[in-house]
Structures are given as structure tokens and as C-alpha cells.
Amino acid sequence: MTVDPGTLAAIALLLPAASFLLLAVAYPLRRSGRVAGLVSILGAAGALAAALGAWARQTPEGMTRIAYEWIPQEAGSLATVGVLADADSTIMLVLVALVSLLVQVYSLGYLDAEPRPALGRYYTYQSLFAFSMMGVVLAPGFLQLFVFWELVGLCSYLLIGYWYERPEAARAAVKAFWITKAGDMGLLIGIVLLWYRAGTFDYLEIYDLVRAGQLSVAGLGLVTFCLYLGAMGKSAQFPLHVWLPDAMEGPTPVSALIHAATMVTAGVYLLRRTIWLFALTPDVLHLIGWIGAFTALLAAVLACVQSDIKRVLAYSTVSQLGYMMSAMGAGFAAAGFLHLLTHGVFKALLFLGAGAAIHATGTNDIYRMGGLRRALPQTHIVFVVGTLSLAGIPLFGGFYSKEEILGAVWSGRLVWPFWMLVVAAFLTAFYMFRVVFIAFWGERRADSHGGPHGHGGGHLHDAPAVMSVPLWILAVLSVGIGIYFVRHHGEPEFTAPGWLTPLAVGVAVGGIVLAWLTYQARVVSADDLARAFAPIRRAAQARFWLDDLFEGLYRGALLGLSRLVGWVDRYIVDGLVNMFSAWTLMWGDRLRRIQSGLPQDYVYGLAVGLLLLLIWVQWPR
Amino acid sequence: MPTSMPLQAYLVLAAVLFAIGLFGVVTRRNTIGILLGIELMLNSVNINLVAFARFAGDTAGLVFTVFTISITVAEVALGLALVILIFRVRRTVVADHLDLLQG
Amino acid sequence: MSLEPIAFGVLSVVLVASALAVVLTKNLFHSVLWLALALTGTAGIFLTLDAEFLAAVQLLLYAGGVVTIAVFAIVVTERLVGDRITQTSRQLTNGFVIAAAVLVGVLSFVLRAPQSGPRPPIAEDLTRAIGESVLTRYVLPFELLALLFLAALLGAIYFARPDD
Numbered sequence: 085m086t087v088d089p090g091t092l093a094a095i096a097l098l099l100p101a102a103s104f105l106l107l108a109v110a111y112p113l114r115r116s117g118r119v120a121g122l123v124s125i126l127g128a129a130g131a132l133a134a135a136l137g138a139w140a141r142q143t144p145e146g147m148t149r150i151a152y153e154w155i156p157q158e159a160g161s162l163a164t165v166g167v168l169a170d171a172d173s174t175i176m177l178v179l180v181a182l183v184s185l186l187v188q189v190y191s192l193g194y195l196d197a198e199p200r201p202a203l204g205r206y207y208t209y210q211s212l213f214a215f216s217m218m219g220v221v222l223a224p225g226f227l228q229l230f231v232f233w234e235l236v237g238l239c240s241y242l243l244i245g246y247w248y249e250r251p252e253a254a255r256a257a258v259k260a261f262w263i264t265k266a267g268d269m270g271l272l273i274g275i276v277l278l279w280y281r282a283g284t285f286d287y288l289e290i291y292d293l294v295r296a297g298q299l300s301v302a303g304l305g306l307v308t309f310c311l312y313l314g315a316m317g318k319s320a321q322f323p324l325h326v327w328l329p330d331a332m333e334g335p336t337p338v339s340a341l342i343h344a345a346t347m348v349t350a351g352v353y354l355l356r357r358t359i360w361l362f363a364l365t366p367d368v369l370h371l372i373g374w375i376g377a378f379t380a381l382l383a384a385v386l387a388c389v390q391s392d393i394k395r396v397l398a399y400s401t402v403s404q405l406g407y408m409m410s411a412m413g414a415g416f417a418a419a420g421f422l423h424l425l426t427h428g429v430f431k432a433l434l435f436l437g438a439g440a441a442i443h444a445t446g447t448n449d450i451y452r453m454g455g456l457r458r459a460l461p462q463t464h465i466v467f468v469v470g471t472l473s474l475a476g477i478p479l480f481g482g483f484y485s486k487e488e489i490l491g492a493v494w495s496g497r498l499v500w501p502f503w504m505l506v507v508a509a510f511l512t513a514f515y516m517f518r519v520v521f522i523a524f525w526g527e528r529r530a531d532s533h534g535g536p537h538g539h540g541g542g543h544l545h546d547a548p549a550v551m552s553v554p555l556w557i558l559a560v561l562s563v564g565i566g567i568y569f570v571r572h573h574g575e576p577e578f579t580a581p582g583w584l585t586p587l588a589v590g591v592a593v594g595g596i597v598l599a600w601l602t603y604q605a606r607v608v609s610a611d612d613l614a615r616a617f618a619p620i621r622r623a624a625q626a627r628f629w630l631d632d633l634f635e636g637l638y639r640g641a642l643l644g645l646s647r648l649v650g651w652v653d654r655y656i657v658d659g660l661v662n663m664f665s666a667w668t669l670m671w672g673d674r675l676r677r678i679q680s681g682l683p684q685d686y687v688y689g690l691a692v693g694l695l696l697l698l699i700w701v702q703w704p705r
Numbered sequence: 706m707p708t709s710m711p712l713q714a715y716l717v718l719a720a721v722l723f724a725i726g727l728f729g730v731v732t733r734r735n736t737i738g739i740l741l742g743i744e745l746m747l748n749s750v751n752i753n754l755v756a757f758a759r760f761a762g763d764t765a766g767l768v769f770t771v772f773t774i775s776i777t778v779a780e781v782a783l784g785l786a787l788v789i790l791i792f793r794v795r796r797t798v799v800a801d802h803l804d805l806l807q808g
Numbered sequence: 809m810s811l812e813p814i815a816f817g818v819l820s821v822v823l824v825a826s827a828l829a830v831v832l833t834k835n836l837f838h839s840v841l842w843l844a845l846a847l848t849g850t851a852g853i854f855l856t857l858d859a860e861f862l863a864a865v866q867l868l869l870y871a872g873g874v875v876t877i878a879v880f881a882i883v884v885t886e887r888l889v890g891d892r893i894t895q896t897s898r899q900l901t902n903g904f905v906i907a908a909a910v911l912v913g914v915l916s917f918v919l920r921a922p923q924s925g926p927r928p929p930i931a932e933d934l935t936r937a938i939g940e941s942v943l944t945r946y947v948l949p950f951e952l953l954a955l956l957f958l959a960a961l962l963g964a965i966y967f968a969r970p971d972d
Binding site: 695698701 | 917
Binding site for chain 3: 716725729742785
């Protein structure tokens with residue numbers, strides 16, 4: 085008996101939902117901490133098994149669609165709910181399930197010092213996130229996509245603010261929520277506009293319309309731009325990237341899962357799903373390509389001046405998302421999607437490795453780590469593997485997909501974005517090896533041991549097995565992917581120039597060499613380097629003043645609007661109410677005087693009433 | 706000189722008495738005086754009742770007059786008892802001083 | 809020809825005059841006496857309407873009962889005050905205006921109504937008719953009246969009880 089991929093994908097989707105519901109409803113289970121974690125891990129493991137099954141059964145051209153009526157209307161249904169399993173969604177499903185599972189297992193070790201109820205809450209959120217992210221992946225239409233899109237945003241908010249007692253974490257959570265919501269408004273508007281034109285939310289139906297040429301292209305640019313705004317917010321594209329570095333206030337496994345491997349790639353994935361729609365509007369695609377490349381370069385520059393290891397990785401994520409987006413913008417979605425998958429693996433590896441270092445030393449600051457190579461040999465190896473993957477060294481995970489992107493952008497005739505990406509690739513290698521040389525090589529700092537995780541006493545050691553096993557799995561996968569692509573070159577949609585591979589490898593090695601010269605051999609003084617690029621450095625340290633700009637906008641526009649609304653509420657809405665109550669009081673006070681309490685005055689009243697009656701009766705008619 | 710007075714003559718007489726009683730009720734300061742005015746007004750109503758009954762040839766009006774007279778007497782008895790009670794409590798029978806119900 | 813119009817005229821003059829005296833005289837005690845005269849005059853009016861029984865009731869209950877109670881009240885309050893109660897009037901103009909307005913309203917209504925027919929002949933003894941009505945058709949109100957008297961009696965006693 086064969087089960088079709090759609091059913092397996094639906095099972096993968098519903099397993100985390102079941103574990104979430106169980107944890108959310110069963111109060112004692114949730115409060116039990118590690119037991120709740122096991123429930124969630126079981127859900128994720130089942131989801132991974134189902135996802136792998138779906139992927140294995142999936143043929144490259146096959147497509148399974150399960151749809152149930154959701155919103156009925158007179159003819160047919162307005163919206164359906166279900167799953168759409170094809171080659172892209174099943175491989176993405178495997179990535180989400182895999183990273184979810186590994187991160188959840190890893191969290192058992194990383195968050196071992198958490199109180200039980202908090203840990204249970206963490207795993208409840210994790211299950212909800214796995215469900216939501218798979219919903220995004222499998223959604224067969226825009227409306228269902230939007231629902232899950234918002235759900236992952238909610239999970240992101242909840243998990244960034246997991247340590248909600250810390251003001252920075254709470255602020256970061258709100259900031260992430262706000263900024264992605266700004267993009268989501270665009271997405272919602274785009275979805276509604278598209279529905280207005282196409283009359284359906286369903287990908288396949290819209291695809292058929294596009295194929296048949298029945299979707300009018302005039303004015304479609306606005307629709308695709310609005311959709312892109314949603315992707316921009318989620319996938320941290322300039323200028324909406326500012327939330328992602330702050331999102332590092334969440335636990336490191338959360339950063340690995342949500343803010344590196346899965347959720348932030350939802351925007352890229354959305355473009356991958358609907359690239360045929362964007363292809364109708366080349367102007368918007370060009371814009372996407374340019375913004376992607378600019379984001380990649382900007383974030384790479386920013387990453388060079390960070391001393392917080394997680395922030396370096398966060399900017400690196402922004403930068404890599406820019407890569408993916410610019411491949412989309414060049415019109416070669418497959419290249420961007422491939423980088424999404426490989427990046428998901430090695431960036432999760434990097435984050436989890438950084439988490440292991442943070443867990444051991446109790447600090448995020450690379451200058452306070454130092455010399456971890458000897459203290460944490462395993463962590464060191466996997467981190468270097470991840471770094472080499474990210475830098476794009478042959479035989480490692482990121483090499484092939486990154487080169488694909490460069491080739492795609494070049495073939496898409498985006499010349500300037502191409503050179504921006506090349507510079508970004510150089511910087512990527514540089515800043516990543518800067519971290520490696522400072523934190524893992526170098527000399528050991530006196531104050532680099534002991535920390536909030538209770539590993540004090542001067543002895544640093546590698547993470548326990550629950551943490552190191554996921555790291556090794558990811559490391560092996562990173563290398564495996566790299567070797568796989570050396571042996572199997574896929575059929576590219578374009579022909580890359582022959583000088584591309586030497587160039588890509590060259591800039592990567594160049595970046596590594598510069599980092600080695602600066603931070604390890606100290607041939608080049610870091611201070612001289614800093615002086616040479618002083619203006620850029622200062623700007624980067626101020627995050628190019630973008631946060632200040634947003635803050636100013638927030639202060640000016642939003643608070644201004646709030647003040648206006650507050651004024652209206654206070655003086656017009658409340659004013660009306662107060663006016664009526666004041667009138668009531670005033671007239672009550674005046675009418676009160678009629679009640680003199682003197683009996684004879686009431687007799688006057690009676691007599692006047694009698695007179696009025698007499699006049700009324702005798703009134704000439 | 707007519708052989709007998711018409712109904713209107715009685716009604717006019719009653720109206721005049723009623724107006725005089727009303728005048729007394731609204732102008733007297735003493736509560737007993739007010740009660741006397743009320744008596745006059747009720748009296749005029751009785752005249753009306755009897756006159757209508759006589760001219761309509763129906764005894765119901767007469768019976769009701771018996772009732773009103775009786776009820777009036779009871780009311781006066783209670784009213785004057787109240788006056789005495791008020792006087793005992795407030796030391797006054799002047800209606801102007803009895804303004805506890807003032808708004 | 810009968811004496812009725814003449815009697816009505818005389819009684820009217822007496823009634824109006826005594827009523828005016830009731831509301832205008834300064835001496836409260838005199839007021840009560842004038843009221844007694846007015847009530848007696850009303851009894852006379854009842855006689856001209858062939859209601860002898862009501863005239864008797866009027867004299868007994870009103871002129872007798874009410875006046876007696878009023879005199880008692882005056883005497884009691886005067887004794888409590890320890891001084892003679894003089895009574896004054898207030899807002900004479902206002903009172904006159906409102907009373908005159910009501911009078912005009914009622915009179916215009918009465919005088920504009922169509923002239924009534926002559927009074928019908930008396931079929932039987934009115935006193936007997938009243939007595940039969942009270943004990944047959946109006947027996948329930950009559951009994952209720954008895955109850956009311958009882959309540960009034962108790963209430964008056966309760967109000968007028970000496971201080972505890």
C-alpha cells in the first residue's frame with residue numbers, strides 16, 4: 085500500500101498541532117518541563133518521519149493537493165483549506181521538520197537551567213511554531229498562507245520574548261512584531277488585490293489563469309509589490325531588516341530555528357511559490373534583485389563590526405537572505421531556493437554551535453571567549469564546518485548554492501547587484517573567520533569562563549550529548565550536501581560564465597586570508613583596518629542610523645497619530661459625552677428648583693394643569 | 706323669574722365656590738386654613754354631583770354624594786390629626802415652613 | 809310658580825359670601841364658623857334639588873362633624889402654642905389670578921354647553937331609593953367605606969397619641 089505524499093505531508097502538519105494542543109490544554113503536562121519537551125520532540129520526530137516519507141515518494145513533477153471547503157459561497161467555495169505537496173514544499177517540509185526536531189532536542193540541554201513551567205511554555209511555543217511553519221510551507225493558497233504566516237509571526241514574537249522579564253527581550257519581541265506586521269499589511273493588501281483580480285486565493289487556479297494569459301498584467305505590479313512587502317518584512321530585507329538582529333534576545337536555539345533556518349526564509353519561499361506571478365512584473369523583480377543585493381552588502385558590512393557572536397550571525401542571516409532574494413529578483417527562483425535549503429542547514433549549525441559556546445562561557449561577546457578551540461574541540465570543529473559552508477568553500481554546503489546565485493544574478497543582467505554580492509561574499513568570509521579567530525583561536529581570556537549557566541570553576545567543556553549530537557548531524561549534513569553537489573551538478577536554468585567559480589572561491593579565500601592576517605597572524609593591524617574604513621565603521625556601528633530613523637518615524641508618525649486620536653477621543657468623543665452629562669446635570673439642577681417642597685406650590689401646579697386641560701378641551705377646532 | 710333653576714345655575718354656583726376654595730388653598734398660610742379651603746372645594750363638587758343626579762333622574766349621583774361626604778369627613782379627621790402631629794414635631798402649622806421635600 | 813328660584817338666589821348669595829369669608833377672614837376660628845354657615849347653605853341647596861336625605865347628612869356630618877373637629881384642632885394647637893393663632897395669607901395676587909383663571913375656564917365650559925332639559929319628575933322617595941341602592945348595588949363600596957372609617961379612626965388615634 086502506498087500512501088501519497090499529500091497525506092504524509094498532512095500528517096507531518098498535524099502532528100505538531102496535536103502536540104501543541106496537548107501541551108496547551110493539559111496544564112500539568114505543560115508545567116512538567118522536560119516531559120512536555122519530550123511530547124513536543126515526539127511530535128517533531130513523527131513530523132520529520134512523515135515529511136521524509138512524503139519527500140521520498142515525491143516525484144519532481146508530481147503534485148498532490150488535498151483541499152477542504154473553508155469559506156463557502158454561492159458557487160463553489162471562496163477559500164479552501166488543505167495541503168499542496170510538490171517537490172518544493174516536501175523538501176522544505178523536511179528542512180523545517182529536521183531543524184525543528186534538532187533544535188528541540190538541543191534545547192533540552194541548552195535550557196536545562198530553566199524552571200519547569202517556563203520550559204513547558206517554551207516547548208508549547210515550539211510545537212505551535214513547527215505546526216505554523218509547516219502550514220506556511222504546505223498552504224495551497226494565499227489565504228491559508230496568510231493565516232499561518234501570521235501564526236509564525238506570533239510564535240516568533242512569543243519566543244523572542246521568552247525571557248520576558250528582561251526589558252530588552254520584551255522590546256525586541258515587540259519590535260519584531262511591529263516591523264513584520266508592517267510588511268504583513270502589504271501582504272494582506274496584495275492578497276486581497278490579487279483576489280479582486282483573479283477571484284480566487286488558490287495558487288493552482290491563479291497559475292492556470294496566468295498560463296492562459298487571462299490575468300491582466302496592467303497594474304499587477306502593485307499587487308506583486310504588496311506581496312513582496314510581506315516577504316520583505318518576514319525575510320528581513322532592507323529597510324525592514326532592523327528587527328532581526330534584535331530578535332537575538334531570544335534563546336539561541338530559537339534564533340537557529342526561527343531567525344535563521346525557517347521563518348525568515350518564508351518570504352523567499354513565498355516568492356519561490358509564486359515566481360510565475362512575479363515574472364509578469366519584471367520591474368518588481370528588478371527591484372527585488374537590487375534590494376536583495378543591497379541588503380546582502382549592507383548586512384555584511386554591519387556584521388563586520390559586531391562583537392556579539394549572535395548578532396554577527398544575525399546580520400549574516402540578513403545578508404544571506406539578501407542573496408536568496410536577489411536570485412529571485414534575477415528570475416531564477418530555483419537557485420535562491422537551493423540556497424535557502426543549504427543555508428537552513430549550515431546556519432542552524434552555526435547558531436547551535438554559537439549556542440554551545442555561549443552555554444559554556446556564559447557570554448555572547450567574542451572578545452570575552454577566546455581560545456575555545458582547546459576547551460571546546462567538538463564545538464570548534466562543527467562551527468568551522470558551518471563557517472566554511474557559509475563562506476562558500478568548495479566541498480562545503482554553501483559553496484554550490486552561493487555560486488548558483490551569483491551565476492543567476494549575472495545571467496539576469498543585474499551587473500551592479502552582482503558586484504555587490506561579490507563584495508558581500510568577501511566580507512562574509514572575513515567576518516565569519518573573524519569570529520572563528522577571535523573566539524575559538526586566539527588566547528584564552530581570564531574572564532571567559534563561568535557564567536549564568538552554572539559552569540563556573542574555570543573548567544570549560546563541550547556541550548552534553550543532547551546538544552552535540554544535533555550539532556554533529558547538521559555538520560555531517562553540511563559537508564554531505566557540499567560533496568553531493570560536487571558529484572551531482574543539477575541542470576542549471578542558465579549558463580554561468582567560466583570565471584565565476586574561481587572568482588567566488590577567490591573572494592572567499594581572500595576574506596579568510598584577510599581575517600587570518602588581521603586577527604590571528606596580526607600582520608595587519610585591526611586598528612589600522614578600522615581607521616582605513618573609519619566612516620563606514622562608524623556608520624555601521626550606528627547601524628547606518630536605520631534604527632534611529634525608524635524610531636524617529638515611530639515617534640513622529642505613530643505617536644503623532646496617537647496624540648491626534650487621543651485628542652479626538654479626549655475632546656470630541658469624551659467631550660460629547662461630558663456635554664450631555666453636563667447638560668443633564670444643569671437641567672436637573674434647574675428643574676430641581678421647581679420642587680420647592682411647599683404644598684401650595686404643588687396646588688398651583690395642579691391648577692395650571694387643570695387650566696391647560698380646560699383650554700385644550702375648548703380649543704376652537 | 707323662571708319656574709325652576711336650570712342645571713347651569715347650579716354648575717356656575719359650584720364653579721364659583723370651587724374657585725373661592727382654590728383661592729383659599731393657595732393663599733392660606735395656616736394648614737388648618739388650607740384644609741378649610743379644601744372643604745369648600747369638595748363641597749362645590751358635592752353640589753355638582755347632586756345637581757347632575759337630580760337633572761339626570763338617576764340616584765347614583767346621590768349615593769356617590771353620600772360616599773364623598775363620608776370620605777371627606779374621614780379625610781378631615783386624618784388631616785387635622787396630621788396637623789396636630791406636625792405641630793408637635795415641628796412646632797409650626799405654617800405651610801411655608803413645611804418644605805422638607807424641597808429639591 | 810314655586811319658591812325655588814328665590815330660595816336658590818338667596819342661598820347662592822349666602823354661600824358665596826360665607827365662602828369668601830372663610831378664605832379671607834383673619835381669625836381662624838371665625839373662618840371655621842363661616843365654613844359652618846357655608847356648609848349649611850349647601851344643605852339648603854340640596855333641599856332645592858329635592859335631596860332631603862343628603863341635606864340631613866350634610867348638616868350632620870359636615871356642619872356637625874367637620875366643624876367640630878376643626879374647632880378641636882384649633883383649640884388643641886392654640887393650647888400647645890399657648891397663644892392665639894392668627895392666620896395670614898400669602899401671594900394674594902397669584903392666588904386670585906389662578907382662581908379667576910380656573911373659574912373662567914370652568915364657566916366658559918359650563919356656559920357653552922347646550923341648555924339642559926327640565927328636571928324630570930321624582931318617581932319615588934329619593935331617600936328610599938338611596939337606601940336601596942346602598943344596600944344592593946353599592947353594597948361593596950359601602951362596606952369598603954366602613955373599612956375606611958375604621959382605618960381613619962385608627963390612624964387619627966395613632967397620630968394624635970401622646971408622646972412616648
